[in-house]
Amino acid sequence: MAISAIHRQDELYGDAAQTYGAAIDRLARAYEADSDRRRDLVQEIHVALWRSFEAFDGRCSMRTWVYRVAHNVAATHVIRDQRANRREWVSIEAVESRSAIEPAGEADLDHRRALARLTAMIQQLKPLDRQVIVPYLEGMDAASIGEISGISARNAATKIHRIKAILARRFQEGARTDEQ
């Protein structure tokens, strides 16, 4: 590879790591609960990201590219893990029905635990649903989520609607428990 191309690849990666490093870290939490394995996953994403910039041609935005690479690497990671551990995932819809029978409990009363519960809920989801909920939590709209995940805008909007409903209910449950 020419030196200028290598320089460009390094530069693109440097910009991406600077801008999206924290988001990549949070994304890895959605896919891996174990902290050591999560650190490995974050490194794997960064290596894939650096390698991917060899082929980045600006066809999509830097943000879309970074999230696609990160989610695709993470999805491969969980698929591999599922094969080894025979884990079962659920869809957003199934989580919605499960939440009705789960008590809110003391666990939701503080920030850290609420975060742990939110993360645990995301980690149960199918990889594709995680590709919707994580960008949503990062503040993206349905169109951007559709571009990253590849689902139609209509489906993305429907899923976001469900996610909002589930999260609102769970957060209200937490707040109600706090008042008691």
Next chain:
Amino acid sequence: MNNELPAGDPRSLWQSQHCDSPHMSIDEIRTKAAASHKRIKRRNLREYVAEALVVIMFTGYAIVFHGFMVRLGSILCIPGAFFITWFLQRRGSASPVPAELGLSSGISFYRRELERQREVLRWFWLWNLAPFVPGLAVMLAGFGLDLRYLAIAVVLILAFWSFLWWGNIRAARKLQREIDELQLMEE
């Protein structure tokens, strides 16, 4: 009790997480990328070693056992072992090219990954069972077993393989349902 939960704002909660992964320099990234390349090479080497052991084992049978048919059967199993290694390397291992990761949307990347796995499961009989059938059949015939024992051996082998095949077909169907769902979502 203090509720630090920002009620109704899961986005703020999610984004409030601090980043705890150490920053990697470009040099570290390069080192990791080289290590990953070496890991793939080592994995391939392990597969070749396993294949070599199978070849040695069947060659040993061909030398140790007596009788033309048994020896011929042992030799016929060797190309079967080569075929299995070739099939698994071609279809079984996930090693997406870097550009694919950024160009593919999540759903198409995930669907292709599931399709690849489905193919491995669906063609289980072809890559795991069929390559050894001619060799084992000739070997069994060559052992000159009493017809009754031969029938028992054949039935046991077939039952074992049928069980494996059934398990793989079930898993492939499950993946197919998921692939169908993904295709609907892409429309």
